[in-house]
Amino acid sequence: MISIHKEGILFLGYTLVIILLLLIFSFFLLSKLIFIFLSIFFIVIYIFLIFFFRNPKRNLFCRISEKDYNKEIILSPADGKILNVQKIFESEFLKKNCICISIFMSPFNVHVNRFPVSGKIVYVKHHPGKYIIAWLPKSSSHNEHTTTVVETSKGNKILFRQIAGFLARRIVIYAKKNSIVKKGDELGFIKFGSRVDVFLPLNSIILVKKGEKVTGGESTISTIPS
Template sequence: MKLHREGYTIMAVTAIVLIIINLGINYLLPDGYWIPRLTLIASIVIFFLVVQFFRVPSRVVHKSDRQIVAPCDGKVVVIEEVVETEYFKGPRRQISIFMSPLNVHVNWNPISGVIQYFKYHPGLYLVAWHPKSSTENERTTVVIRTIEGVEVLFRQIAGAAARRIRWYVKEGDKVEQSTEMGFIKFGSRVDLYIPLDAEINVNLQDKTVGSVTVLATLK
């Protein structure tokens, strides 16, 4: 397992701040006993939580042109037929995955193909499970067209705590399934919009493993 580059600055700043706090506590309370030790323990826990958020685990993936894999770790919170209004302007099957602060927050391409459409939307920071977060929060919209012409749309959606969305793709790029496409910092959500005739391979409340879990199979 390695650490993601998006976390280098945050981890360094966190370490410096915690070191200053501990040095200050020890200077102000040289004869103290519990407070400096409790501060040290709390600092170690805080730093560990920050570091684990930016972990990038090694995973064995199996690529398939017909399978749509989870673009992130998390829990399936929505599976329903909806009308997608930004790109398709018609009915699609929506699968939404909620990412807690404890999940790995790397985002992966759910299928291989060409980036047919990309747009960044500034917006609000409603809690990620709010129904309007898909259309009103800060987000990106990415559409991948497969070699067979099937289009899959997915959105990175910022939550109340996640206010930093990163993406590494643009229109016209060729992408491979299960390769890294972006990162969302500190809790968020990803929505996918897939063809209605695709076979759904997950259920509500299922936990997903990004780049590994098969969400659906294309006809």
């Protein structure tokens, strides 16, 4: 049975009511052939919406070997494909050069976002903006986005950014400043296609490459030596 994320329950309920009303009206007002066509169309759309809001169970246990105990392990905050790995200057909070890993989520990916590290949230901010296609570089600063920074027990400040895409029209974020979070906990949800960027220290060891598929809360994307 498909588990539905809490962000989709009301949306799916309202959508189902609207679809049923439209089908009732079309049954009485339109021809039988058009009614059948509309019925199939709405069923397909509704199945896609159920699929989009799915929230599968994840093994959030971070598997590490003995040699990794002295490293900071960074998990993927989202399902999707690695869009880019690049050195970039982070100007909002960190104010320094970082390695940025960008993860693109298509409408077919799970859209639950998760904390990539454990620690204390030291910064949270929502930025209104445009809805440029998420894989374009300028979408990081021009699109609606949120910025969250977690300081880990090892003193690393990890910044991650939820970025709305062309189809995305709402970013949900659960992060609260000064709260303590665990790696793999839910950070938020982005509706209908989007991107998540993770900003890491320059000494990070990157374990993914462009084009690689990752799973939120399970895939290790980087380690940071102590």
